Amino acid sequence: MGESREKLVLIGNGMAGMNTIEHIIKLAPHKYDITVFGSEPHPNYNRILLSYVLAGDSKVEDIVIHPMEWYEANGIHLYSNETVTSVDTAGQNVTTDSGLTVAYDKLIVATGSNPFMLPLPGADKEGVMAYRTIRDCEIMIEASQQYKKAVVIGGGLLGLEAARGFLNLGMQVDVVHIVDTIMERQLDRTASKMLQEALEAQGMNFLLEKQTESIIGDERVQGLKFKDGTVAEADLIVMAVGIRPNVALARESGLEVANGIVVDDYLQTSVPNVYAVGECAQHRGAVYGLVAPLYEQGAVLAKRLAGAETVPYEGSVVYTKLKVSGVDVFSGGQFMDAEDTKAIRVHDEFSGIYKKVVVKDNKIVGAVLFGDTADGTRLMQMIRNGDDISGLEKTAILRDNSGSGNGGGSGVAEMADDAIICGCNGVSKGTICSAIKDQGLTSVEEVKNCTTASRSCGGCKPLVSELLSYTLGDAYEKTSGKETICGCTDHSREEILAAMKEKGLSHVKEVMSVLAWKNEGGCSKCRPALNYYLAMLNPTTYADDPTSRFVNERMHANIQKDGTYSVIPRIYGGVTSPAELKRIAEVAEKFEVPTVKFTGGQRIDLLGVKKEHLTQMWEDLDMPSGYAYGKALRTVKTCVGDTYCRFGTADAMGMGIQLEKRFERLNTPAKVKMAVSGCPRNCAESGIKDLGVVAIDGGWELYAGGNGGVKVRAGDLMMVVKTESEVIEYTEAYLQYYRETGIYGERTSEWVKRLGIDTIKEVISDPEQRAGLCARMNETLSVTKDPWKEAVNNATIRKDLYEVVEIKS
Ligand SMILES: Cc1cc2nc3c(=O)[nH]c(=O)nc-3n(C[C@H](O)[C@H](O)[C@H](O)COP(=O)(O)OP(=O)(O)OC[C@H]3O[C@@H](n4cnc5c(N)ncnc54)[C@H](O)[C@@H]3O)c2cc1C
Ligand code: SF4
Numbered sequence: 001m002g003e004s005r006e007k008l009v010l011i012g013n014g015m016a017g018m019n020t021i022e023h024i025i026k027l028a029p030h031k032y033d034i035t036v037f038g039s040e041p042h043p044n045y046n047r048i049l050l051s052y053v054l055a056g057d058s059k060v061e062d063i064v065i066h067p068m069e070w071y072e073a074n075g076i077h078l079y080s081n082e083t084v085t086s087v088d089t090a091g092q093n094v095t096t097d098s099g100l101t102v103a104y105d106k107l108i109v110a111t112g113s114n115p116f117m118l119p120l121p122g123a124d125k126e127g128v129m130a131y132r133t134i135r136d137c138e139i140m141i142e143a144s145q146q147y148k149k150a151v152v153i154g155g156g157l158l159g160l161e162a163a164r165g166f167l168n169l170g171m172q173v174d175v176v177h178i179v180d181t182i183m184e185r186q187l188d189r190t191a192s193k194m195l196q197e198a199l200e201a202q203g204m205n206f207l208l209e210k211q212t213e214s215i216i217g218d219e220r221v222q223g224l225k226f227k228d229g230t231v232a233e234a235d236l237i238v239m240a241v242g243i244r245p246n247v248a249l250a251r252e253s254g255l256e257v258a259n260g261i262v263v264d265d266y267l268q269t270s271v272p273n274v275y276a277v278g279e280c281a282q283h284r285g286a287v288y289g290l291v292a293p294l295y296e297q298g299a300v301l302a303k304r305l306a307g308a309e310t311v312p313y314e315g316s317v318v319y320t321k322l323k324v325s326g327v328d329v330f331s332g333g334q335f336m337d338a339e340d341t342k343a344i345r346v347h348d349e350f351s352g353i354y355k356k357v358v359v360k361d362n363k364i365v366g367a368v369l370f371g372d373t374a375d376g377t378r379l380m381q382m383i384r385n386g387d388d389i390s391g392l393e394k395t396a397i398l399r400d401n402s403g404s405g406n407g408g409g410s411g412v413a414e415m416a417d418d419a420i421i422c423g424c425n426g427v428s429k430g431t432i433c434s435a436i437k438d439q440g441l442t443s444v445e446e447v448k449n450c451t452t453a454s455r456s457c458g459g460c461k462p463l464v465s466e467l468l469s470y471t472l473g474d475a476y477e478k479t480s481g482k483e484t485i486c487g488c489t490d491h492s493r494e495e496i497l498a499a500m501k502e503k504g505l506s507h508v509k510e511v512m513s514v515l516a517w518k519n520e521g522g523c524s525k526c527r528p529a530l531n532y533y534l535a536m537l538n539p540t541t542y543a544d545d546p547t548s549r550f551v552n553e554r555m556h557a558n559i560q561k562d563g564t565y566s567v568i569p570r571i572y573g574g575v576t577s578p579a580e581l582k583r584i585a586e587v588a589e590k591f592e593v594p595t596v597k598f599t600g601g602q603r604i605d606l607l608g609v610k611k612e613h614l615t616q617m618w619e620d621l622d623m624p625s626g627y628a629y630g631k632a633l634r635t636v637k638t639c640v641g642d643t644y645c646r647f648g649t650a651d652a653m654g655m656g657i658q659l660e661k662r663f664e665r666l667n668t669p670a671k672v673k674m675a676v677s678g679c680p681r682n683c684a685e686s687g688i689k690d691l692g693v694v695a696i697d698g699g700w701e702l703y704a705g706g707n708g709g710v711k712v713r714a715g716d717l718m719m720v721v722k723t724e725s726e727v728i729e730y731t732e733a734y735l736q737y738y739r740e741t742g743i744y745g746e747r748t749s750e751w752v753k754r755l756g757i758d759t760i761k762e763v764i765s766d767p768e769q770r771a772g773l774c775a776r777m778n779e780t781l782s783v784t785k786d787p788w789k790e791a792v793n794n795a796t797i798r799k800d801l802y803e804v805v806e807i808k809s
Pocket of ligand 1: 011012013014015016017037038039040047048049050051082083084085110111112113131132133158161246249277278279280288289290291292294321424457
């Protein structure tokens with residue numbers, strides 16, 4: 001069957017190329033054998049959402065558009081981490097950096113752009129970087145743990161998103177911009193100044209009208225020098241000054257290249273059977289740097305390659321929304337005033353709202369919205385349609401969205417069926433409404449999964465929600481506004497817990513069946529949550545469901561990117577002995593562990609362990625699991641306290657060991673880290689732990705909800721107690737309260753913020769409530785078992801989970 005298929009090769013596993021492939025598969029599932037090459041070591045991910053990863057609101061896994069299984073399921077050969085280095089357009093094949101050559105009948109070049117790096121003296125120093133990839137995000141997050149001062153060069157969309165990310169990472173940030181207004185390519189002066197004020201209030205510092213002369217420092221950057229002679233300090237510099245189409249490969253392969261790879265209205269390049277799409281392509285003189293036009297190109301190219309009829313691609317009208325910063329900004333079309341334009345303006349300085357609609361020859365040609373962007377989609381539609389507005393009241397063009405107008409402020413009811421709701425993915429009102437009706441969709445998440453609307457920047461989520469309300473009426477009102485635990489159910493966490501209690505539900509499948517889960521098998525979000533909630537409610541009777549756990553928790557070891565595991569035994573309070581160290585060293589030697597590393601939590605990590613060695617290593621180590629993989633108590637970091645330190649007022653090591661022995665193996669909604677310091681000098685960093693204990697004269701302070709990770713948060717002082725046994729008692733109550741009221745996956749830093757420290761104090765200070773919480777904690781702790789010992793002593797577990805079976809062909 002496969003032999004008759006044509007060979008389609010895609011260079012560039014990014015948003016534009018993969019969107020095209022997804023369309024082709026839908027239109028002509030059996031036409032091509034598809035091979036995709038991508039330089040990055042990831043499946044296709046949503047680059048737009050990198051800012052959410054940087055801001056700490058999403059994880060890398062959350063922004064993947066096409067997971068590895070998707071390629072597999074669609075029979076696509078994906079070569080990630082593999083760069084195409086040459087294209088032989090006569091022989092119709094491509095060759096990669098690893099020497100692989102693959103033939104094609106049709107080739108799509110979608111190599112995107114490269115960030116432009118200013119060629120400044122010193123730009124090659126360590127700590128100077130761009131912002132484009134997952135790797136860049138990782139470097140920025142890592143750097144924020146060591147360095148405190150970032151400078152972003154470039155006050156455009158990307159620069160501001162990077163700067164907001166740095167603020168979230170706890171860094172100070174200066175934004176350097178060459179002119180006196182930020183985002184000047186998207187905003188007029190009024191909106192730009194309003195945005196600047198809003199961002200300054202968030203802690204961003206702007207250095208405007210500054211031209212960088214050089215980057216100073218030794219090996220690593222220390223600052224920037226400007227042409228006016230002033231300097232700014234910096235430990236990290238991000239250049240966000242624009243992008244350049246990535247055309248080197250195309251040029252070397254003989255394709256016609258101007259700024260980008262020149263394509264016609266069907267995305268065909270100057271060479272037969274070779275097409276280009278995305279940021280690398282130049283169409284009618286324009287190169288685009290936003291997703292919506294690239295997806296419009298992809299839709300045309302996909303139809304062409306699938307053999308379907310298509311209108312030509314004639315260019316795009318673009319619009320921009322600022323994400324992440326919490327400030328609503330929209331700009332689209334030709335938004336600057338010109339001699340032949342007039343504008344309708346609303347500027348409400350009290351509410352911080354500014355709207356400008358630019359009109360030329362009775363047609364709307366551009367708009368800027370600040371503070372209230374609900375009109376954005378409708379105005380874009382009017383711009384695209386070229387609607388004549390001469391008959392319209394000016395007030396009908398700019399609505400007052402502050403009231404509770406019928407059908408929502410954006411007037412979805414009056415929109416035409418072909419009005420585009422999701423600009424990024426080109427999804428119309430008609431498509432969304434039909435999907436809601438025909439597929440029985442009831443949530444924004446379901447609409448996203450079914451139609452792709454809101455899958456990219458997410459800016460149209462409010463409109464999708466309004467369409468749900470408009471299409472479903474009261475039925476939607478009942479489910480909207482309620483946080484469901486995932487798209488598989490309409491039930492909230494509270495409703496699920498109530499049902500578990502009232503109906504006595506006792507396993508994951510039963511919950512899904514009784515509560516009529518929409519997705520029969522559940523998903524990776526709800527199954528682990530249900531497993532946790534059931535165990536929390538029924539600690540002594542519930543049988544853990546390993547199939548509802550993430551792989552690390554199932555294996556009791558962290559799987560690493562190369563498929564090996566890491567083994568971290570528990571070292572109570574970070575205090576060990578020569579005998580224990582010798583044993584760890586012997587095990588590391590015996591199993592040829594390639595890397596032995598101290599962790600930030602004062603223990604030892606054996607990295608690069610083969611799966612088949614895990615149980616034997618655990619047996620030889622004869623130490624308990626450190627739970628470094630689990631939503632559970634991880635570490636209790638301690639300082640030496642009064643045992644050795646002359647400032648110490650209490651036995652910090654002893655207290656830490658007691659706490660760790662008491663709460664090891666306790667499952668919690670998210671990981672829990674603790675620390676004990678022997679005096680307020682706080683050498684064990686108790687202020688940034690889920691529970692921080694600090695010795696003071698005659699007692700102990702307990703700090704709650706601290707976090708030293710991506711979203712740094714100082715813990716709140718929760719309690720001052722006198723004795724060690726009170727430390728244990730209050731910790732029991734605190735952790736049990738967290739276990740009972742925390743949302744699965746929610747760290748204590750978010751939980752404390754959500755509930756308020758006063759509420760938590762009130763509950764655990766109340767003797768009756770505290771006693772109840774401690775009793776339930778006792779019950780839970782009475783049945784915990786060490787998972788490593790269990791695996792060592794149980795042949796079935798060993799065989800099922802850790803044995804490697806060789807498959808002979
Ligand atoms: C932080 C950030 C925020 C953004 N926010 C928005 C936004 O809010 N709205 C919006 O519309 N746009 C936004 N963008 C822009 C948007 O992400 C891009 O327009 C879009 O990703 C471009 O898609 P592409 O497929 O053309 O290029 P890319 O996504 O860059 O994909 C190209 C891929 O090809 C690979 N590649 C290149 N050469 C080769 C080779 N020779 N062999 C193999 N692989 C190769 C690259 O490694 C890359 O993975 C943002 C971009 C960033 C970085
Ligand atoms: S926290 Fe206090 S007691 Fe502990 S090591 Fe530091 S100075 Fe010494």
